[in-house]
Amino acid sequence: MRITCPWCGPRPLSEFAYGGDAGKTRPGYPGKAGPDAWMDYVYLRENPAGRHKEYWHHSGGCRSWLVVTRDTTNHEIAKVALAGPQAKDAGS
């Protein structure tokens, strides 16, 4: 499996670390988020057979956190984006 890092180009899996589900946004604190929102953010994870948006860290490269859209059934990668701007756009 190879991931095309927006900075570094196509790189082997061994340079990356998995970071889990990227579908969640951290509730702010202090804020209105109650225990349910935190429970959901910290513990609840989708486990789809198919496309999954997830974090990957280019730990053996540029150290960027990426949001990778990966098909869990065949590891096909549909999209790779930097995590930062996306998180900002999501307004967190």
Next chain:
Amino acid sequence: MTGQSHRLPQGGLIDRAQTLSFTFDGRALSAHPGDTLASALLANGVHLTGRSFKYHRPRGLYSSGPEEPNALVTLGTSGRTEPNIPATMVEVYDGLVARSQNRWPSLKFDALAVNSLLKPFFPAGFYYKTFMWPRSFWCRLYEPMIRRAAGLGALANEPDPDRYKHAHAHCDILVVGAGPAGLMAAREAALAGARVLLADERPAPGGHLSGETIGIDGKPGAAWAGAVADELAAMENVRLLSRTTVYGRYDGMTFGAVERVGDHRAPDSSSPRQRSWTIHSDQLICAAGAIERPLVFAGNDRPGVMLAAAARSYVNRYGVLPGRNVVVFTNNDDAYRTANDLAGAGARVTLVDSRAEGEVAARALLPAGVEAHYGEYVAGTKGRAHLRGVTLASSGRGIACDLLCVSGGWNPTIHLLSHTGRKPVWDEATASFAMTDPGDGAFAAGGAAATFDLGLTLREGATAGRAAARACGCRLSGKADIPKAGQLPAYGVEALWRVPDAMSKAQGSFVDLQNDVTVADLELAEREGFGHAEHAKRYTTLGMATDQGKLGNVNALGILSELRDMPVAQAGTTTFRPLATPVALGAIAGQARGRDLRPVRHTAMYRWHESHDAVFTQAGLWLRPYYYPREGEDFAAAAAREVHAVRSSVGMVDISTLGKIELKGPDAGAFLDRLYINSISKMKLGRTRYGVMLREDGMVFDDGVVARLGEDHFFITVTTAHAAQVMQHMEFCHQVHWPELDVQFCSVSEAWAAIAVAGPNTRDALARCVTGLDLSNEAFPFLAAGEGRIDGAPVRIFRVSFSGELGYEIFAPAGSGAGVWRAIMEAGEPYGITSFGTEAMTVLRVEKGHVAGPELDGRTTAADLGLGRMMARKKDYIGRAMAEREGLVGAGRQQLIGLKPVGKDGALRMGAHLVNELGAVGPDVSQGRVTSAAYSPTCGHFIALGVLRDGRSRIGERLYAVSPLHEEQVEVTVTQGVFVDAQGERMRV
């Protein structure tokens, strides 16, 4: 040395000018270059090569390729011993040592062949049914007995002296198989400009051509293949890997392959024995050929029964006649070539064809003198260690013979097309499971595509090569140049899964030769409800041996479909998974073994420690001094002396392994506020603070020192164990949660060596070597941070202490670390400065009640550890919300406490449970546990830290620390957890 009784006077692709000697079971035999161990054994008249897995039946050479089920041998001696190698894949070299397997005491007389008589009592599933009870008998009696009776070769018990390598290759098109299809594909793709990697498991190209008499462009097949391979080798965009098996396809067009670099010559440590390749390609052309199918009838496993194409390849390729009186039993035209070639080599041949005479186009091809029986089957065989004759089914006639060639048709080799989960489909015309749609980026050609005509194979290879080249962006020009192939008989296969019931006994009809699975076993599986292909496989162990069912699986699917009364197309196949062929563990490990298993990290002061007799301990990848024994000292004495030096004068320890992160930027303080539970941005310049980080779930993550070196400039230390994780976590927080914060940070762990100096005389000692910094208590009080110089090097000095003594942590550029260490040593000499290791460090911090790794185990909150008052109330930080949830606060939590033995001489152990009374059993008995324990030379007895339910309100209580594993129980008193200088005065003087 005996003569080669079965070597033909001429022919074959062997070098008769040279003679090689090798041994089999200690017997000296001869061979020629070009021989495999299998062909050499046959040339010497050796058929019997092993005993079967379960019943210890005599078994002989069955094939000429990697699918060999019977002739598995052990090669080499001592550390080079390697079991379960198919003799058909071993190239003979001078001095080769090979042994048969699975026989005791010898191949000819096997004491365990009595299993063969017990066969009715060893049916499929018998392990599950027979040896269930009583449970304790399993490991004491049944398992050792079964292991001795069944099983294959034994492993060496010595280290392997050979070297193995890992390598990566990148290409546009990977072509697997250098037979006619693969060579054509590689050639067309390479001419179009694609980067081609052509891998083939044999030493020379040609595939099946090398074992046939059919020619191409008027040349013998092998010569044509050699010429094309030479042409390819001369092209810059082609890499040829011979003796290379592509064993698996993984996601994203990644392949695993093993190149047998040195297996064909005497062991030699100057080059690697095998090279393990990871191949990254854009397109795949599978031209891996096909494997012939056995026929299933009673006694079909006797030595002397052999696949038809293998028999003629021994004649054509190796100049060996495997039998003189031959019966060929077939359901297709292809085996007529065997009848032809063996008769041509001087054998007497009888042909038995299951098809009706009118349907057989090839009958005109039979040479004169070959007796043919149509619509007939072989129903049984005779002989013990070797075949003596066969019985025909309808006529009941016996025919004396010493070789029975069988052909049940051909199975395309489609592993690499199926490893991604794609299922093959039944192809009625060729009676085989074929991959009609190989999917994106993959192509099949020739035998692998169920094409069994040579002319079509050449064309298909060329077409696949051009299509793959186009798919990776190459421009094609002209038309493919297809060479002219000799004519073959039509294939005309008619499926025959087993010789009909009434004619042949299910009992001795083997479907999987390697795992001894018979038709009777499949019938039993079906009767008991395990008739589905995936169930029958597990129930009977069919296809689970080292050959992974390459020979037996399709016959089994056919038989199961008959038993279940459904078309074979619906019976489906089992799942293909890598590895398609066994791979030596050495090749998988590559260079990563022994001291090269993983990197070792040394600090800048490593040489000093080494030359001062440090005993080292591993901390992750780091080697750290554990203690420094002096003459006559054991571990305990050395640690006690080192602790005493710190408490009474001065000691120093290498703490370079700490993680170190430097932060700059206007929002650096705000960023750290969100990472630590305590407030950082309000820290004064030139000060340090102890900081604690949580995970988002509210548990403690890490702790360390934060120093403010400038308005926008911070330096933090994190624990050795979590250094990498904390950095990753900080990057996540910055890039994902708070990209708006203007802060930059960087791991500087390797850039700084670090030394902790502690003890009442520390200031006086350091004053002798530090310049540019006033160390007096007034100018540089407890928790101050500053910069100075030692030994000419710029250093950062923090006044912090984990031991409770007057202490400093000194950070020096890594290149100056050793010089700074020596300078401090020299400065401390008048005070008897003593280097100490991680054991004394542990004792010192437990005496002071400081938490470390064992307390920060992911199950403790800041409040549990008595750090609750550090948690800031007016800010957000990672973990705050979850740390405040019900269950992590309030009564019932296990809280940090100290422990000491009531009797003073009791020894405490990390991991011991804390219980109110002895002897009680149940889920709630344990009140907590000992997290860190050490003998304190300062107190004169053992001390410990632990967590105890509501511990802070139980100071003074008596409990028991029990370790049932060690049969230990010690009465203990609960204490505050600070055993030295509870008021904290010493570190502030």
